[in-house]
Amino acid sequence: MAPRPYTLVAELTYRCPLRCAYCANPTDLEAHANELAEADWLRTLAEAEAIGVMAVNFTGGEPLLRADLEPMVVRARELGLYASLITSGVPLERERLAKLRASGLDHVQLSFQDADAACGERIAGLDAFEEKLCVAAWVKELGLALTVNVVLHADNVDRVEAIVALAERLSADRLELAHTQFLGWALANRARLMPTAAQIEASRATAKAAKARLAGRMEVLMVLPDYVAGRPRACMDGWGRRFIVVAPDGLVLPCHAAHTIPGLAFESVRARPLAELWESSGGFERFRGEAWMAEPCRSCDRRGIDFGGCRCQAFHLTGDAARTDPACELAPDHALVADAVALAESGAARPAIVLRSMRRLPLAR
Amino acid sequence: MTAAEPRLEVARNARLRWDKIEARHVLLSPERGLALNETATEVVRLCDGTRTAGEIAAACVAKYGPATEGERKGIDRDVRKWLAELVFRGLVVEQRGG
Numbered sequence: 001m002a003p004r005p006y007t008l009v010a011e012l013t014y015r016c017p018l019r020c021a022y023c024a025n026p027t028d029l030e031a032h033a034n035e036l037a038e039a040d041w042l043r044t045l046a047e048a049e050a051i052g053v054m055a056v057n058f059t060g061g062e063p064l065l066r067a068d069l070e071p072m073v074v075r076a077r078e079l080g081l082y083a084s085l086i087t088s089g090v091p092l093e094r095e096r097l098a099k100l101r102a103s104g105l106d107h108v109q110l111s112f113q114d115a116d117a118a119c120g121e122r123i124a125g126l127d128a129f130e131e132k133l134c135v136a137a138w139v140k141e142l143g144l145a146l147t148v149n150v151v152l153h154a155d156n157v158d159r160v161e162a163i164v165a166l167a168e169r170l171s172a173d174r175l176e177l178a179h180t181q182f183l184g185w186a187l188a189n190r191a192r193l194m195p196t197a198a199q200i201e202a203s204r205a206t207a208k209a210a211k212a213r214l215a216g217r218m219e220v221l222m223v224l225p226d227y228v229a230g231r232p233r234a235c236m237d238g239w240g241r242r243f244i245v246v247a248p249d250g251l252v253l254p255c256h257a258a259h260t261i262p263g264l265a266f267e268s269v270r271a272r273p274l275a276e277l278w279e280s281s282g283g284f285e286r287f288r289g290e291a292w293m294a295e296p297c298r299s300c301d302r303r304g305i306d307f308g309g310c311r312c313q314a315f316h317l318t319g320d321a322a323r324t325d326p327a328c329e330l331a332p333d334h335a336l337v338a339d340a341v342a343l344a345e346s347g348a349a350r351p352a353i354v355l356r357s358m359r360r361l362p363l364a365r
Numbered sequence: 366m367t368a369a370e371p372r373l374e375v376a377r378n379a380r381l382r383w384d385k386i387e388a389r390h391v392l393l394s395p396e397r398g399l400a401l402n403e404t405a406t407e408v409v410r411l412c413d414g415t416r417t418a419g420e421i422a423a424a425c426v427a428k429y430g431p432a433t434e435g436e437r438k439g440i441d442r443d444v445r446k447w448l449a450e451l452v453f454r455g456l457v458v459e460q461r462g463g
Contacts, residue, residue, distance in 0.1 A: 004386045006398060052386040055393060080382050082393040107378055107395045145378030145395050173378065173455065174395060216453055 002240065002279040002288070004052035008081075009059060009245040010041065011256070012069065016062040018088050019125035019355040020113065022151050022193055023185040025061065026260050029358045036250045038068040040269055042075050044246055047274035049079040053244065057109075059086035061248065064096075070103050077104025084109060086149075089135035090128045097138050107145040109176070110136055114150070115162035123155060125355040136170040147174040152203060153186075153193035154350070160206040164220070172218055177207050179225035181233075182340075183257050183312055185356045192351050194344035200228055226327040227337050231302060232309025233327070239311060240284040244274070252277040254284055257312040261321045287311050292322055296330045371459035373421065373448060374414035379456045381409055392456055399456070408447055412457045418448045 014029045026032065036044075045056065056076050063069055064087055076083040084107040085100065097108075110132060113120035117129035139146045148167040152160070160177060167175040179200065182190045195203075204222060211220040226233045236243045240254040250268035251259050259266055265282030278284065286292065290303055297308045309325025317326045317336045324331035375381065379394040381401075390406040392399040401409065407428070411421045422444040431437045451457035 052384075054382055054384065054391060054398060082380055082382070082398075084395060106380065106393075109395070143377050147395055216455070219455065 002284070003242070005048070005244045005278060006052065006054055006242045007244070008045070008048040008053045008056045009243055009256070010044070010056055010063075010072070011245065011247050012036075012041070012058060012060050012063040012066045012072075013248050014061040015065050015358075016060060016088065016356075017065075017090050017126060018062070018111075018113075018128065019357060020151070021123055021185060021189045021353045021355055022153055022180045023356045024181060024183050024256055025356070026184055026257065027188060029356075032247060032249045035066075035248045036246075036269070038071060040250060041068075041072050044269045044274060045072065045075050045079060045081065047269075048244060049081060051275045051278060053081065055082040055084070057084045057086050062088050062090065064088075064090070064092055070099055073100055073103040073105050082106050087111070087135075088128065089132045090126075092131075092135050092138075094134075094138045097135070097144075098142055101142045101144055105144060107147065108135075108139045109147040109149050110139065111149050111151070112163070112166065114156045115159050115166045116156075119156060119159075123153070123353065133170070136172070140171050145174075146170065146172045147176060148172040149176040149178065151178050151180055152195070153180045154195045154199070154344070155193070155353075157195045157199045157203050160203045161210075164206070164210045164214075167218065168214070174219040174221065175210075176221050176223070177203070178223040179203075181225075181310075181313075182227070183310075183316060184260075185354070187316055189351075189354055190340055191343060192353055194227070194340060195225075196344050197228060197341070200225060226309070226313075226325075227341055229327065230329045231327075232306045232313075232325040234306045235310035235313075235325075238307035239287040240278070241288070241307070244278055252281065254287070255310075255312065258283060261312060261315045264321070287321070294322065294324070296328075297324050300330070370417035370419055372414055372417055373412045373452070373457050374460055375409060375412050376456055376458045381406070394456055399454075405447060408444055409451070409457070412448075412451070414460055418445055421448065 013035055014025050014032055073083055083105050086109045089110050113124045120129050121127040150163050180186050180193050207220055207222040236255045245253040245256055250270050251266045253259055253266055264286055267277055267281055293308055297303050309327055311321045314323045314325050315321035318333045326333040326336045379392055382391050382393055384391045390401045411424055422441045425444050426437050426440050
């Protein structure tokens with residue numbers, strides 16, 4: 001039997017004014033241009049609440065590009081859902097944010113690319129630093145919870161101290177320092193973005209000190225990169241276990257990238273009720289629980305902790321989504337990850353940044 | 366002593382919600398949901414900005430009507446500990462100038 005879900009991740013669009021090279025969205029964005037209508041989303045929110053969902057993350061792409069975001073927030077509040085907006089802050093005006101607050105928005109997670117405007121522009125293809133500072137101030141003025149989220153990679157990982165200072169200056173309630181997960185555009189940019197082990201360790205120490213110093217004032221959270229952790233991350237807290245992701249075109253997924261795995265049957269909220277898709281669609285059933293696991297996962301005493309890691313990563317690195325996540329040092333394919341780490345350590349010249357675009361990447365993997 | 370204590374209220378970014386699937390209350394906040402039992406829910410409900418920790422503890426003692434002095438002290442201690450935990454997690458805040 002399917003477990004009950006807790007959180008709906010509503011990916012309202014893949015469109016985004018930023019073009020971050022570490023974006024985890026699929027690399028064939030134009031194939032998903034057929035976005036759900038407002039009415040589909042309003043119904044999906046209600047269907048999600050009916051099967052146990054208590055929180056919704058409006059995300060994307062950039063959810064602010066949907067002019068019908070407000071009625072969705074209203075519906076979320078009517079349903080008693082805890083509503084978060086996961087945003088780049090662009091494009092936003094104070095008046096619209098005030099309307100979203102009045103509509104029932106609880107929390108804003110605002111991305112910053114860097115503590116340095118020019119470096120942020122290099123990774124995102126757009127200088128939005130000043131705009132983001134304004135948005136952060138409005139979030140606090142309006143009494144919303146503010147999470148500052150910064151994705152870490154080789155080009156900004158040495159500035160974690162400055163990033164912490166920025167979040168403090170903005171009076172953030174939470175600071176998420178998330179090392180890049182190498183999926184989607186980030187995987188295409190891996191040789192550029194992978195930090196060295198020393199950089200990762202230094203960032204971890206800085207975050208740990210900040211966490212202790214700011215306890216009770218600002219929550220500091222670091223997501224370490226799975227490539228060097230030795231064990232895989234508990235991707236989405238397990239496949240089809242707590243999260244429902246609905247992609248911009250309506251596909252109901254266990255994670256943001258599951259539809260990039262060929263051969264898995266996922267359907268749209270336009271086709272069948274959400275409850276049916278969650279409970280019994282082929283794609284969810286394929287990797288739910290432990291029956292799909294091969295060794296070394298099958299007998300591993302951590303299989304209930306990391307759930308075998310990330311299926312998408314297994315597929316994109318090995319070509320087979322059922323393989324053990326190569327991030328695990330017990331995985332037969334761990335060399336694929338170890339080689340990428342070794343390359344970062346080698347001091348070899350780094351390739352140029354490939355910015356995200358709506359055009360498919362001419363990827364020779 | 367009680368007069369010097371701040372009044373407590375649920376943080377603006379936290380919200381109490383009934384979880385109909387598991388028949389319990391959950392205190393929701395960014396990226397988190399804290400499952401509460403009946404007593405913990407009662408304490409959170411009392412954090413409405415009009416009471417101090419001591420007054421909330423006293424309300425619980427009155428409600429559960431313990432028989433002995435030892436039980437009374439036990440409830441008082443448990444409630445204060447739970448409130449301190451909620452404040453540390455940022456789910457309950459001390460009212461400024463309250």
